[in-house]
Amino acid sequence: MDTLLDSLTGPLAERQKDLQDRLLRGALWLALVLASTALWWPAPAHATRIKEVASVQGVRPNQLVGYGLVVGLDGTGDQTTQTPFTAQSLTAMLQQLGVTVPPGTNMQIKNVAAVMVTATLPPFAQPGQSVDVTVASLGNAKSLRGGTLIGTPLRGADNQIYALAQGNLIIGGAGASAGGSKVQVNHLSAGRIPDGATVERAVPTPLAEGDSLQLDLKSSDFATARAVSQAINERFGKGTASAMDGRVVRVKMPATPDERVNFLADMENLAIELAKPAAKVIVNARTGSIVMNQAVTLAACAVAHGNLSVTITSTPQVSQPAPFSNGQTTVTEKTDIKINQEPGSLIQLKEGTQLTDVVKALNSLGATPGDLLAILQAIKAAGALNAELEVI
Numbered sequence: 540m541d542t543l544l545d546s547l548t549g550p551l552a553e554r555q556k557d558l559q560d561r562l563l564r565g566a567l568w569l570a571l572v573l574a575s576t577a578l579w580w581p582a583p584a585h586a587t588r589i590k591e592v593a594s595v596q597g598v599r600p601n602q603l604v605g606y607g608l609v610v611g612l613d614g615t616g617d618q619t620t621q622t623p624f625t626a627q628s629l630t631a632m633l634q635q636l637g638v639t640v641p642p643g644t645n646m647q648i649k650n651v652a653a654v655m656v657t658a659t660l661p662p663f664a665q666p667g668q669s670v671d672v673t674v675a676s677l678g679n680a681k682s683l684r685g686g687t688l689i690g691t692p693l694r695g696a697d698n699q700i701y702a703l704a705q706g707n708l709i710i711g712g713a714g715a716s717a718g719g720s721k722v723q724v725n726h727l728s729a730g731r732i733p734d735g736a737t738v739e740r741a742v743p744t745p746l747a748e749g750d751s752l753q754l755d756l757k758s759s760d761f762a763t764a765r766a767v768s769q770a771i772n773e774r775f776g777k778g779t780a781s782a783m784d785g786r787v788v789r790v791k792m793p794a795t796p797d798e799r800v801n802f803l804a805d806m807e808n809l810a811i812e813l814a815k816p817a818a819k820v821i822v823n824a825r826t827g828s829i830v831m832n833q834a835v836t837l838a839a840c841a842v843a844h845g846n847l848s849v850t851i852t853s854t855p856q857v858s859q860p861a862p863f864s865n866g867q868t869t870v871t872e873k874t875d876i877k878i879n880q881e882p883g884s885l886i887q888l889k890e891g892t893q894l895t896d897v898v899k900a901l902n903s904l905g906a907t908p909g910d911l912l913a914i915l916q917a918i919k920a921a922g923a924l925n926a927e928l929e930v931i
Contacts, residue, residue: 586810589754589767593788595803596753597745598662603701603736605656607691608632609674609708615681616652619645622678625653632689652680656691656704658736665741669734672704682727684710693736704736747796754780754788761785762814770809775802818926820915827908829915831926837891837900840923842914 608628609616617625629651630640640646658672674688686708693702708730746752756763764782771780771790780790790806792799818834854873891897906914918924 587813588807589770589809589811590807592758592763592811592813593754593756593767595746596755600662601660601695601701601742603658603660603693603695605691605693605704606677607654607656607674607704608689609652609654609680609683609686610650610689611685611687612650612652612680612683613685614649615684616649617676617678617680619648622653625651625678628653652683652686653677654683654688656688656693656736658693658702658704660695660701660738660742662742662744664738666738668738670702670736670738672706672732672735674708674730674732676728680728682710683708683730684727688732688735695742699740701740701742702736702738704732706732706735708732746799749792750794751789751791754790756786756788759786760814760816763811764788766811766813770811771806774805774809820924820926820928822912822915822928822930824912824930827912829908829911831897833893835897835924835926836893837897837918838923838925839887839890840918840921841887842904842918 608625619626626646626648629646629648633640653676654674655677656672656674658670660670664670672693674683676683688705688708690703690705692700693704695701709732710727710730711725754767756767764785764787767788768780768782772778778791780788782788793802815834816832818832818836820829820831820835822829854875856871856873858869858871860867889896889900891900901911901914904911904914915924915928919928
């Protein structure tokens with residue numbers, strides 16, 4: 540009986556093993572095909588979302604500012620003789636706490652510093668929530684390290700109190716001084732208090748007002764306004780959005796607040812295809828930086844550039860009088876001025892229809908960034924630079 544069972548199960552086990560091998564080879568072949576396909580199959584184009592090019596009017600942060608005192612410093616506070624407002628503020632604060640300072644008292648305080656406190660109130664912030672604050676010295680305090688900010692009201696542009704700040708400062712630096720020597724790492728006159736202010740009043744937003752809202756584009760462009768309007772109408776129906784000009788898109792909103800939130804969440808994530816931006820070259824005359832976008836093109840032109848240098852050398856000379864001549868020793872200056880102008884050959888720049896061609900053409904001049912500022916202005920004046928030249 541055992542011999543018969545072995546004769547029946549043997550071929551069955553071999554068939555199962557052969558089937559497993561075939562399945563394994565098939566899986567490996569499929570994985571190889573998928574891996575090779577990923578190399579040549581084009582990746583989907585990344586489209587820009589509406590939330591990245593536009594913002595809802597009224598949904599914005601608000602700047603808050605306040606004046607306060609930092610106490611608990613280790614002798615690095617304001618010098619009251621040079622910053623009298625620190626002593627005045629301290630006297631006013633003590634009076635509010637029931638402590639009366641005798642008139643004419645010359646307080647020599649070293650552990651107090653007058654500071655300005657700033658914060659940004661985010662949109663939809665509600666009373667009880669916390670925001671970060673930045674504290675900066677207003678007087679001549681050497682360091683705010685280890686200090687504590689006393690309760691400071693933060694006001695908005697309407698002079699209303701919107702938050703109250705208080706807490707221990709975090710200073711990202713260190714310093715020490717002795718015997719006229721001083722060592723300092725980073726900045727010690729400003730710091731931050733994470734969640735250092737509590738919101739006391741909310742700022743109303745026009746999100747729930749009216750039957751429509753306004754989208755403000757971050758840059759003025761008619762093509763972008765049209766693309767935003769078309770994307771919204773294709774998703775929510777014709778007539779939902781209308782472009783008012785190159786920067787404003789008017790959008791009709793649902794009635795209830797919950798529907799409006801859902802509508803904005805879907806609308807902000809709609810993908811749009813941006814048009815090619817206007818050709819522009821940004822020149823920073825202070826740092827010598829030059830930035831140009833991909834739409835910049837260059838017409839054929841010829842450029843000659845040479846360096847002009849003026850060298851002035853002054854050598855002091857001593858005139859010694861003869862013995863017993865009753866003369867005086869005088870020092871005279873011998874000045875030597877040289878003007879050197881390097882020859883500049885005429886270089887022909889070919890027409891460039893792409894940004895890489897423009898970069899290669901400008902690199903062929905071998906000029907420094909400072910020289911390129913003058914060259915680009917001259918090329919623009921000659922009409923060979925097909926771009927707007929903006930100097931910042």
